[in-house]
Structures are given as C-alpha cells and as structure tokens.
Amino acid sequence: MQTITHPIRQLALVVAGFVVAVVLLESQGLASWADHLDIGPLRTVAVPVTGAIKKALDPIGIGAVREHALQALARVGWSDDAALLADASGNARSSSPKPAECVLPALSNAPNAASIPGSKPGTATSAVHPSIPGTTGTFSNAVGSQTPLLASLPRTTTLAPLPPIAPGKPRVVALAGDSMMAVGLSATLLRQAAGNKDLRVIRAFRSGTGLARPEVFNWMDEYPAMIGAEKPDVVIVAIGANDGQGFVVDGKVLPYGSEGWQKVYQDRLASYLAMVSSSGARVVWVGLPPMRIPVYNQKIAAINRIAYTVVSQSPQATWWNPDSYVGDDSGGFREFETLPNGQSMRLRATDGIHLSDEGAGLLTNVLMKWLDPPPPPSVASVGAPAPAVGVAERPAKPKRRVRHPSKG
Amino acid sequence: MLFPTVEYALFFLAVLAIAWSLYRFPQIHKDFLLLASYVFYGFWNWTYLPLLIGISIFAGLVAQRIQRSQTPTAKKRWLIAGVVVCLSALGYYKYTSFLMTTMLQVWGRIAHPPHIQVYSPLLPLGISFFVFHAISLLGDCYRGKVKEPVQLRDALLYVAFFPQLIAGPILRASRFLPQLAVRRNPNHIRINRAFLLIIGGLFKKVIISNMLATRLVEPVFAVPQSYGAWDTLLAVYGYAAQIYCDFSGYTDIAIGCALLLGYRFPRNFNAPYTATDPQDFWRRWHISLSTWLRDYLYFPLGGSRNGRMRTYLNLMITMLLGGLWHGAAWTFVVWGGLHGSYLVVHRLWSRIGWAPLVRWRATAAWNWIARILLFHAVCLGWVFFRSSTFAIAFDVFSRLRVPGPATLATGPVLLVLFLGLAGQFMPPRWRNGFEVEMGRWPAVARGAAVAVAIAAIEILGPTGVAPFIYFQF
Numbered sequence: 001m002q003t004i005t006h007p008i009r010q011l012a013l014v015v016a017g018f019v020v021a022v023v024l025l026e027s028q029g030l031a032s033w034a035d036h037l038d039i040g041p042l043r044t045v046a047v048p049v050t051g052a053i054k055k056a057l058d059p060i061g062i063g064a065v066r067e068h069a070l071q072a073l074a075r076v077g078w079s080d081d082a083a084l085l086a087d088a089s090g091n092a093r094s095s096s097p098k099p100a101e102c103v104l105p106a107l108s109n110a111p112n113a114a115s116i117p118g119s120k121p122g123t124a125t126s127a128v129h130p131s132i133p134g135t136t137g138t139f140s141n142a143v144g145s146q147t148p149l150l151a152s153l154p155r156t157t158t159l160a161p162l163p164p165i166a167p168g169k170p171r172v173v174a175l176a177g178d179s180m181m182a183v184g185l186s187a188t189l190l191r192q193a194a195g196n197k198d199l200r201v202i203r204a205f206r207s208g209t210g211l212a213r214p215e216v217f218n219w220m221d222e223y224p225a226m227i228g229a230e231k232p233d234v235v236i237v238a239i240g241a242n243d244g245q246g247f248v249v250d251g252k253v254l255p256y257g258s259e260g261w262q263k264v265y266q267d268r269l270a271s272y273l274a275m276v277s278s279s280g281a282r283v284v285w286v287g288l289p290p291m292r293i294p295v296y297n298q299k300i301a302a303i304n305r306i307a308y309t310v311v312s313q314s315p316q317a318t319w320w321n322p323d324s325y326v327g328d329d330s331g332g333f334r335e336f337e338t339l340p341n342g343q344s345m346r347l348r349a350t351d352g353i354h355l356s357d358e359g360a361g362l363l364t365n366v367l368m369k370w371l372d373p374p375p376p377p378s379v380a381s382v383g384a385p386a387p388a389v390g391v392a393e394r395p396a397k398p399k400r401r402v403r404h405p406s407k408g
Numbered sequence: 409m410l411f412p413t414v415e416y417a418l419f420f421l422a423v424l425a426i427a428w429s430l431y432r433f434p435q436i437h438k439d440f441l442l443l444a445s446y447v448f449y450g451f452w453n454w455t456y457l458p459l460l461i462g463i464s465i466f467a468g469l470v471a472q473r474i475q476r477s478q479t480p481t482a483k484k485r486w487l488i489a490g491v492v493v494c495l496s497a498l499g500y501y502k503y504t505s506f507l508m509t510t511m512l513q514v515w516g517r518i519a520h521p522p523h524i525q526v527y528s529p530l531l532p533l534g535i536s537f538f539v540f541h542a543i544s545l546l547g548d549c550y551r552g553k554v555k556e557p558v559q560l561r562d563a564l565l566y567v568a569f570f571p572q573l574i575a576g577p578i579l580r581a582s583r584f585l586p587q588l589a590v591r592r593n594p595n596h597i598r599i600n601r602a603f604l605l606i607i608g609g610l611f612k613k614v615i616i617s618n619m620l621a622t623r624l625v626e627p628v629f630a631v632p633q634s635y636g637a638w639d640t641l642l643a644v645y646g647y648a649a650q651i652y653c654d655f656s657g658y659t660d661i662a663i664g665c666a667l668l669l670g671y672r673f674p675r676n677f678n679a680p681y682t683a684t685d686p687q688d689f690w691r692r693w694h695i696s697l698s699t700w701l702r703d704y705l706y707f708p709l710g711g712s713r714n715g716r717m718r719t720y721l722n723l724m725i726t727m728l729l730g731g732l733w734h735g736a737a738w739t740f741v742v743w744g745g746l747h748g749s750y751l752v753v754h755r756l757w758s759r760i761g762w763a764p765l766v767r768w769r770a771t772a773a774w775n776w777i778a779r780i781l782l783f784h785a786v787c788l789g790w791v792f793f794r795s796s797t798f799a800i801a802f803d804v805f806s807r808l809r810v811p812g813p814a815t816l817a818t819g820p821v822l823l824v825l826f827l828g829l830a831g832q833f834m835p836p837r838w839r840n841g842f843e844v845e846m847g848r849w850p851a852v853a854r855g856a857a858v859a860v861a862i863a864a865i866e867i868l869g870p871t872g873v874a875p876f877i878y879f880q881f
Contacts, residue, residue, distance in 0.1 A: 017855025025863040187630040194633030344512030
C-alpha cells in the first residue's frame, strides 16, 4: 500500500485547521464542559476563556444550530435524556408533578450545629426551614437561613406500615438517585419485584449525578421527566455520593463544607425531597453507607447528617440508616459478612463505595417486606396494615468480635 | 483521563506540539513523553503512580540483569524472579478479593467460616496491562529478542507510554524498544490514517457502545426477569457489538494517537465476528493479548509439541487463565473455559478427514454457517462475561424461552446494533481509499473535516460517556 508521508508543517496545519474548526463548532460545548468541571484551578481558567470564546462566536449562530440538532435528534428518539425528550415533545412540564409549597416544621431542639470537617461551625440562626420553591426546574440558591444539623444519626429506623393497596391496583414505587441506587440497590430490588403484580417499579435514577451541581444534571427537571405521568406511592431515594464537592452560586465559589455550601446544599436537598414527595408519596431516604477511604467517608457522613436533618422534618419521609446492615458494629466500613448460617458474602463492590448485589440484598429484603408484606396468617386480619419493619429484620451477627484493623 | 474527553484532547494537543518540537533531541523527547505518561496516569489517581513507576524500574533493572547474565541458568533465575514479583503485584491487587470471597464461600460449606474484618486492595487502573508489558520486557530479554542493551529510561517509557497505558494494545518489548532507539522521523507519520482511526474509534466508543450499553444491554442484564425473548436476544447481540465497539474503539484511538506521535502500535482487532472458527476468532479479537498468551503462556507450557492430549490441556489452561486475566470472578473463568473448549472442539473437528466433509468445509455456504455458529458460541460466552453472577447468566438464558415483545428495539438502537455488527464486513479498501483521498485535500481542510466529524459525534453521543469496559481488567 502506498505510504503517505507528511512533514511536521503539514501536521501543524492539520492541527491548526482542527482547532479553529472545533472552536467555531463547539464553542457552546466547550463552555458547557468548563461549567461542568469540578471547582479548582482548571475550572477557574477554563470558564472565563470558554465563556469569552462563546460570547464572541454567538452572533454566528452555530450554537442555535446545535440546539436545533439536539432537539431534532431527541424528537426521533435518539437521545435518552428524559428532560430533553420531554422538551422536544413539547410536554415537558405539563404532566410533571409540581412540588407543593411547603414549610417544613421547625426543629425545636437541635443540640449541635453543623460541623463538617474543614468548615466553620454552622451558626444556626433560624430554626425555620426556608420555603421550598414552587416550580420545577429550579433549585433554591438561597443562602439565608439554615436548619441546624442534628447531632447524630439514628442507628435503627422503623418503617411505618404502608396502607394496603386497592385490589387490582399495584403499588407504584419509584427508585430515585445516583449510582448508589443504580449499582446494587435498583437491580436487586427490581429483580425481587419482577413478576410481582402488586408492585410496579419505576426507574428514576442516574449514575454520576447528585444534588450539588444542578448545572451538570438538574434533578428538578430530570425526575419529573423520568416518572412522566406516574404518581408514585413510594419513592426510595439513594443519592449524594457525588456531592462532596464545591459549587458556584451566582458567580461565587462555595467550597465544599463551607457555611454557604451547607445552606445551599440543604436547600437543594429539601427542594428535591419536596419534589419527590409532592404526589403524596412516602419517601424512604436510604442513607449513604460507610465508605472505605477515610477522607471520603468523612464527607459522606456529613452529607448523611444534612440529609437526615432535612428528611426528618418531613412527615412523609424516613431517613434509613444502612450502617446496621452493611457496616461494622461501630458503623464503619465492612467489606465481608458472615451470616449465622455460615454463608459468607461480599457486602460492597470492589471500589469500596457502592453496594454489592448481595449487600444491597440485605436492604432490599427489608424493603420488599415493607412494600409487599406477606399475607397475614389469619383471614380476620385481611386489609389490616402490615406490621412495621425495622432493624430487627436484619440477620443477627455472630457474637464473636474481631478487632478492626484501623483500631490496631 | 479518558480518551473521549476534552481534558484528554487538550492534553494530547499539548503533548503532540511539545513532543514534535523536541524530536531532534531524542533523550529529552523520551523524557518528556515519560513525564506526560505519568501526568496522564496520575490525573486519575496519584496514589498508584509509585506502583507503576516501581514495577517499571524493577522490570527494567531485571531485564538488564537478564541481558548481562552469562549463563542460561542465571538468566532463567532472573526471569523467574522478575515474573514472580510482577505476577505477585498483579495477584495482590487483582485477585485478593476473589480468593478471599472464594475461600470464605468454600469454608462456609464445610464449617462456620471466621468472622473476618479485612479489606481487599483497590484495583489500580490498567494494572493488568502494565504488568503484562513488564513481563513481555523480561521474556523478550530472556529469549534474546531484544538485541540492544535495555536502557532504563526506555524500559520506563515502554511500560508507561500513555496511549497504551490503561487499555492496551499490549506492546512487545522486542518491537517497541527499537522504535525508542532511533530518532522520530516526522515524515513517517500517517496523519490521515491516524485521524481516521481516532474518528472511527470515537464513533464506535461514544455512539455505538454507549447507546447499546445504556438503552439495551444494561436494562436487560440488570433485571432479565423483566424482559422476554426478543429483548433478551437483542441484548445479547447488543453486548457482542458493545464490547467490540468499546474495546476496539478505544484501542483504535490509542493506535491513532501513537501514530501521530510517530510510534507504531500493532493492530488489535480485525473484524472478529467475520471469523469462521475459534482459532480464526482469536487471531482477530484482542490480537495483542491472544498473541501474548500464546507466546508467554501457551508456548512455554509446551504448545502443541507434546501430543494431542497435552495440546488440548495447554489450550484449556491458557484460555482459563486468559479468562481470569479479564476479571477476578468465576464467570470470567467459565468464559475462558468455554473458549478453551471451542478451540479443542475445533481441533477435533478439523482432524476429521472424511472426504465429503472436507469438500463441504471448503464451500462458501459452510463458511457462512460456521460464521453464524461461531458468533452464537461467542455470544454464549459473552453472557457469562457480562453477568455479575451465574444466577443472572442463567436468568438471561431462561428468558430466551419466554415469549415477549421487543420493547427495547427502537430505531436508533437497531441502527447502532446493525452498524456495530455489520460494520465489520466493510471492505478494508474503503478505508484505505478514503485515506488516500483525504491525502489530496489541503491540510487545513483535513483538520476542519476532523473537527466536523468530532462535533457530529459529540452531538450524536449520549450525555456523559459510560466507563470503558476494559478499564476493570
């Protein structure tokens, strides 16, 4: 075959042509990429540079062509982005449930204010939670009041029984969240619910998302689009693993853990909770399990406290601690578990973050009993609410205690 | 740093410019590429950079020792020591968890296992690839295939060179080190071939693989019970296309990037689903791995030199270990075992010398039947490869017998599935012809055309890019 030779000059010209054309065609994409970067030096440089390029090239109109192309692709079913699809079909928000305007009850007795590692202690100035915005598509950016974080997480939680379902009408359950729901939990629960005519499970989760960066993935748009016209009776949420990062609000960088960050994140979490429970759904907010890397675990513990503080104010929602199922005796990270029957299992994925299918199964077994309780033994109790499901469902651990490596 | 990202594009453009500005100074040029490779690797996680550097230095020093040893016994001793250390590192990081889980499960069947509180190590990115590079360096020095004395700096760059670092192709020391020994010649860059490889790779990875993964394969393999036969069958075919496009797309980008820097990497895929027998398949699928396993495992085991039964045993051992290399789980072992048995059965079948059968095997009709049979046998293996547990794999098989509509068969999914599978039958002359045609365009226009192609891929691609499958290996 003919060998085609090119000197460096030709390579330089090709690269120059490439760079100029990419900047022209992708100025909007580059600006969007810069916006999505984690807070840090790269973003600090990239945002103004790409922003200036975009501003200079906007008059050409290529960005508008790009948007039209994306809309057209969504219309023919090319895109799997629920919000984009909804926008393209023109019914984006018409059928979406709008979160009700609600004021969460005040916390009467918050022993300790927030204390996220590396941040100033929270100054609890008001016990009244800010109102939840009444429209979808927006997170609250208010940096005004803040509910003081509750001091400690409950180790055990009881899930109050659900009302019985009407005959022939399945209970609609939405699974929502990020990869903490997508990996392990959702697949295990979906498999357990497959073929169960009393349950209909909706997928409303997406990996690599969170509540901290709505400019990257806006759950206030995406969740309504994902559930469409459905009105879930129960929403199971597992989210927050990607939220240990700073963000920008009104041009101001709020580093992770700072007072402003906590307030905004708390508001965003509250907005999300109000949205998912707006159809009257009962919400089970599965807390994040202990993580293997200590620094990351500290962040996750702080996010759990914020979630618990917000969730515990809602009468419809329950924050559920997974530690007693997948953690060690002191609530720390645990990779393997040996059940009393001698069966050994891996509780966590090899990344030390997500749950394994078997680990998730310890949680979903409890959830399934709660969602679809076994029929009562006697005819007399038909229609009666199922008993509460709590930590007692967890298989007891063997008595033998083994020293934790980190404790020497 | 993933290839299909803006970060990598910026990094690569900078490296390309600086590397060519330094090509007249070979030592500085190589030092710069080594530094760039460490930045590339450290961008993901600096924690494991010392491991990469440590294994590279160790392999380089042992390779020098092997070359300097005067007796075959001393050479062999150094080789064994080097291979044991490299495999120990791989074993510790990759297989500790697997061994621990297996041990506890077996123990649990016999008696109550201990209540342990241990952590398995986190898997460093690309460890399977850079350990295999280190072993190739040792093996090629032992066999005398590396003629020149190994320079430590070259050994470091060979193991860590960023285009191949995290997902191959697996380079041979004997073929790559000579490239480092001479000054880069910019006249030997094939710009058009390189850009076609990069664009083709991006198309396969970002569009075909991602769409099949998110809209067909993941839903079915997560909950097979929710889907009927048509969806399940499509998902199995979809995974065959997804893994091919994902992996071959990534290595095409790697080969293209290396080519722009003036280095030649071996071809890693050659239309594997056009193969008509298992041996042919392994000459076309992940070629750099299959030849590595052949040269450093199958041949040392004796290859086909010690009789038929021993040959079959060697094939099975090679493929079982090849399966385990892909992932620390029994499902991967079964996948390797299936391919080993395919190779054995094919050898037995090929030995049948009945004249009518020999004539029939030479016909075009048989070639197509064999191709289809082999494709389905490969798909059978992919089900185990993709499933996280045997229960899921058997659920997938059982759903193939349950009637049900093809709910996931949307137009875009079927289109990319067709492109992923049928694209392998595209005559190579089309791409070669286009490469020649591109060579006639002005240089700036070629660059602009590449930009248009990449912009189109960006628009057609899903939001976000699914993680690359082969990272886990």
